[in-house]
Amino acid sequence: MDPRNQKNLTPAIRGLYSSPTNMRLPAPGLVVNGRVQRRERMSFLASAKQSVKYEDIAWFVRRFVPGDSLFFLDACFITGEEKPPQLWNALLDRRLRITPLVRLELEPWLSTPHRNHYLHDTLSRKIDDFVAVVPDEVCDVDYGKAAAYYVNLLSVRKRMGHEVYVDLERQLGRSPDKRELREAIQKIGADHDLRLMAKGADDLLKPNFFADEELVVTALITALLEAREVTIFSSLL
Secondary structure (H helix, E strand, O other), rough: OHHHHOOOOHHHHHHHOOOHHHHHOOOOOEEEOOOEEEOOOOOOOOOOOOOOOOOHHHHEEEEEEHOEOOOOOOOOHOOOOOOOOHHHHHHHHOEEEOOOOOOHHOOHHOOOOOOHHHHHOOOHOHHHEEEEOOOOEOOOOHHHHHHHHHHHHHHHHHHHHHHHHHHHHHHHOOOOOOHHHHHHHHOOOOOHHHHHHHHHHHHHHHOOOOHHHHHHHHHHHHHHHOOOOOOEEEOOO
């Protein structure tokens, strides 16, 4: 399915898909004299980890989370391991949201759900009612363009991975194998860059390339515009 045909995409986000040249270029300054330049990490990674049962999350949501809170779900959280009905009910009783590209990623699950049938019974009947998009303009502020800017910014490392692949392919005169690509990426990125840059080398032309970035940006802008608490549920696979 072509993401440009998704009715809920804002014009600005649709424009990212309509301009392959822009999609393939990292942000200004990342390419100098035709070579991808190393950049330091863009953020810190939280290291604290804690095991929590899904039933406990459901209890916490019902007891402490404001009733007008929004919960944005990543596709992997929905299609991943089985989760109890208590959790889905707690989230549905508040306001559950998905983004257009997450909606696209859910197509196989909507057709053939292997897990989380309880949520599927609700979403499959009215999936588009849960789709949240950034408005193009509010009070003369173009939030659509702002969303596109930050989606582009957050995807820098993934797009750098594609540039590394193209540069290496040009040097070798053939497509690089995984080992060669990994070694090339390690020369310009730190260890925490490797996964995202490798993903970018493989996934640039996939319809869901910007799904993670769109999820984060939409949740953030929604929280600001609607003055609500927003939580993103995702999974580390």
